[in-house]
Amino acid sequence: MQLPVAQSWYSVQRIDDGLRLILExxxxxxxxxxxWHVSGRDKDILVDSGMGVVPLKSEIALLRERPVACLATHCHYDHVGGQHEFDERLSHAAEAGIMAAPSRANTVADLFVTEELFSALPPQGLDIAGYNVSPAAPTRTVAEGDIVDLGDRAFEVLHLPGHSPGCIALWEAASGTLFSGDIVYDGELFDTLYHSDIDSYIASLERLRALPVTVVHGGHFTSFGSARLLELIDFNLQRWQRR
Ligand SMILES: [Zn+2]
Ligand SMILES: [Zn+2]
Known part of the structure; x- marks a missing residue:
């Protein structure tokens, strides 16, 4: 199959004054x-960075104009491909080693990156079989309870392992906003990857159950509110109880 060549790679959707969603x-x-691009008074934060197939900064002016810290919710290829473009990179210590030395296996690219993943190729081409994430060790590791401060907005880091050992979420208590990465989103959760752990995953979702959430912006699919969060948590907890 011959894939067409794309004219542009990314689109940017404005969610509100302080939040944009960038998609491949x-x-x-x-x-x-x-x-997710979150604007702050002193700096911005990018929550995850996609596959890195096309440089983010070359297409998206927003990412060149202001200081941006790039936070990786976890080390999987679909979330960390653009990290190397940013001078400030945050992630959990449990996956720092993978980000410094990514492979197709340790980022799970070998399971998912095939020609079927793409509807077009970038103008500069793409070696799909040879695809790998560029190495980019975090410049700062973050842990449970750390604050990511943007000046006028502050996000607390929640360490919620299970999908992978270093999964982190960002929680803004003032607005009830949760950036949840792959810990929970409105779709099938992955608990069988090489470094997934279901007991940890159960504990993580039980923690999220107690959080007074207004909106969840996940690592995949559409955002949702507290009622849907509880449905997703309970569905998965019941599924795991039947193991
Ligand atoms: Zn993942
Ligand atoms: Zn993912």
Missing amino acids: DHVDPAWRCNI
């Missing part, structure tokens, strides 16, 4: 990650 237009919507 030619990666299958069932698999591409949500790249």
Whole structure:
């Protein structure tokens, strides 16, 4: 199959004054990650960075104009491909080693990156079989309870392992906003990857159950509110109880 060549790779959707959603237009919507851009007074934060197939900064002026810290919710290829473009990179210590030395196996690219993932190729081409994330060790590791401060907005880091050992979420208590990465989103959760752990995953979802959430912006698919969060948590907890 010959894939067409894309004219542009990313689209940017404005969610509100302080939040934009960046998407990789030619990666299958069932698999591409949500790249969240949060604007702050002193600096911005990018929650995840996509596959890195096309440089983010070359297409998106927003990312060149102001200081941006790039936070990785976890080390999987769909979330960390653009990290190397940013001078400030935050992630959990449990996956720092993978980000410094990514492979197709340790980022799970070998399971998912095939020609079927794409509807077009970038103008500069793409070696799909040879695809790998560029190495980019975190410049700062973050842990449970750390605050990511943007000046006028502050996000608390929640360490919620299970999908992978270093999964982190960002929680803004003032607005009830949760950026949840792949810990929970409105779709099938993955608990069988090489470093997944279901007991940890159960504990993590039980923690989220107690959080007074207004809106959840996940690592994939559409955002949702507290009622849907509880449905998703309970569905998965019951599924795991039947193991
Ligand atoms: Zn993942
Ligand atoms: Zn993902």
